[in-house]
Amino acid sequence: EVQLVETGGGLVQPGRSLKLSCVASGFTFNNYWMSWTRQAPGKGLEWVASITNSGGSTYYPDSVKGRFTISRDNAQNTLYLQMNSLRSEDTATYYCTRGYYDGWGQGTLVTVSS
């Protein structure tokens, strides 16, 4: 069974940084692209970042490019999202997702507020 467990969310002030982690189990982690997807309170889904199996390539929307960095440690079956220069509009639940959305974690809430 695919399991994805996110940690690292919390309350952070605007302009500060936060790093999310996602530990994967139940599948061969290095066989899959992985992504982060977020959902602001009461809103829809927004793609945040993706990374290839090996970690050699990464992709971002303009809304987070230059501020967020996705990475992975295939030896530890762990996906990361380093978030810098956080803004109030980054407030959301952040989900770790596998491949073409065939696996989702429970999400971790990030609140950016002073």
Add this chain to the structure above:
Amino acid sequence: DVVMTQTPPSLSVAIGQSVSISCKSSQSLVYSDGKTYLHWLLQSPGRSPKRLIYQVSNLGSGVPDRFSGTGSQKDFTLKISRVEAEDLGVYYCAQTTHFPLTFGSGTKLEIK
């Protein structure tokens, strides 16, 4: 960016009825490999999203065959036959053909 337009925004159906949700993209979702990367997700209340259908018409693991997906190029439909109480929630279409990856705005299904 590919804009995904979902309709209707909400609908209310009785148990046992059938329902369809439309998703139209602003560009063709056919990738260079010939495949179409359009997927359907369901977010039940208080839960994480779950993928129902991938690549237009392929049923996800464990998904009842009451769900079906059709369409091509820029026009896609999710059909739920014989709606059950557990089907309530918000349905999203999602495309992974083009970066940035995008989602529809969602269709909220309520049970009468």
